[in-house]
Amino acid sequence: MSIATPTSRLGRLHVEHDRGLGLGPSRWPLGEVRIGERVTATADVTALHVFRGRVRLILDDGHGGSANVTLPDSSTVVRAFQAAGFPPRPGARVEIRGTVVASPLPSGPRGIDAHFIRVVA
Numbered sequence: 001m002s003i004a005t006p007t008s009r010l011g012r013l014h015v016e017h018d019r020g021l022g023l024g025p026s027r028w029p030l031g032e033v034r035i036g037e038r039v040t041a042t043a044d045v046t047a048l049h050v051f052r053g054r055v056r057l058i059l060d061d062g063h064g065g066s067a068n069v070t071l072p073d074s075s076t077v078v079r080a081f082q083a084a085g086f087p088p089r090p091g092a093r094v095e096i097r098g099t100v101v102a103s104p105l106p107s108g109p110r111g112i113d114a115h116f117i118r119v120v121a
Helices: 074-084
Strands: 014-017 026-029 038-051 054-060 065-071 093-101 111-119
Touching: 038 065, 054 074, 054 093, 065 074, 065 093, 074 111
Parallel strands: 065 111
Antiparallel strands: 014 026, 014 038, 038 054, 038 093, 054 065, 093 111
């Protein structure tokens, strides 16, 4: 007997988004949220890369969705992890808030430019 594990799909991270219908935020796959809209997500860090003072995270929601998330200042990420008592690392669960952005590749998945990060576990 084998157990199938869902494969994570980049750009399909489930995010909280308020569509402005007066119903409050609800969960949507990132690919269904318009570019430029604000979103919140809580997910596990599967990869973390620092480049030129910026940080790129890959987040996985545990339900088959993942996304590239960039933060403009690596010190923000370091402070968030220090507040949780450990250094930045994959496996941590974080909450991020940011704006949906298009991929630099013509048919690539959407990502998130985050302005807030908090380690939740």
